[in-house]
Amino acid sequence: MTALPTSLRERKKAKTRAAIREHAMRLFEEQGYAATTVDQIADAAEVSPSTFFRYFPAKEDVVLADDLDEVMVRVFLAQPAELAPLDAMMQAVRDIFTGMDPQVWAFERRRQDLIFGVPELRARAIQQMTETVDLFAGAIAQRQGLPADHFPARVMAGAAVGAILAIMPSGVGAQGVTPGDHSRMEQALTLLRDGLPLG
Template sequence: MVEKAGLRERKKQRTRQALTEAAIRLFEDRGYDQVTVAEIADAAEVSPRTFFLHFQTKEDVLLANADVRVDLALEVIAEHRAGERLPDVLVRVTDQMIFNAWDHDLPSGLAALRARLAASEPSLQARLLQRYLTAQAELAPALQRAFPDDLDTTMASALVGAMVGAVGAAALTALRRGDGPDEVRDAMRQAMALVARSVT
């Protein structure tokens, strides 16, 4: 039974990957507004119904790994070591988010495409903002529970907002500048280090 579940999960991941890669190609070739969900599904050789089993909207294809990043951050926070300092946990959270979940987004061009489209597509801007707010709502309580002596609810929310904002802004700036994957990762880590230094 475990083997079947593993097989199903791998198939699901392959389908998501195929949809994401098809969307990237189509958006790059024809422009975001000119591409429909049906065309993305067709290019990935699946049905539109299958598309909607994996993504709610066309915008969500561009945010394919956002939930993975949040889950990784929540794991790091929940499993922090006894006596580990808050700034060190924040740095580890960022490392996990960057080096695990961004491994596909940066080399595939998804991150760069998302950055370009975020500057011009109102629907994607709205979805990105919604995703940021959702991530903050999940991460702040987890961080406050992990460090109740250091953070109250307000300060946990402020810290997560600073972290998400700084890392996201650094990534977008580096991507728009045309930096490669390694430079984008470095920019994100430097932004997180700046936030971590502000935590006493």
């Protein structure tokens, strides 16, 4: 679902980033997140530690970087202008989840398994929600022709992210969203759009 890099340089960078991430995920799964070092990841990916840090600021960012957020914003902004923001968001969810490559889903499942299985990653992922709110607040404001710091747009973004977060399973053994769960995300956004009726 992500845009394909166009220049040779961009393609090489994307390939290096993907290799680092794949080797990191493999090592995390084989020997555990805590036991895996940046040096081991860099060695497996045949890059230097300094190259690793050019792509990922810290080891945890290999797992926590969510490439789907930017895709979601792009698809959201491309929705027909006559759709209200939450309806555009629901359509974007539909478009992304129904058109996603199975390999992307397989990687996303591995990523979410790590996040939900490693307490420090899960805690950081919750903290990252603020960045997601920032991203979608800007997208909503842009789509509606409003200032980037428009307060109601930020509140709407926070409510939408919170609604989606609310459907995520919690507790021991919890896992993240699966391909078939997009309907639950739509239901959450529909409830929000309709004023959160409890009946």
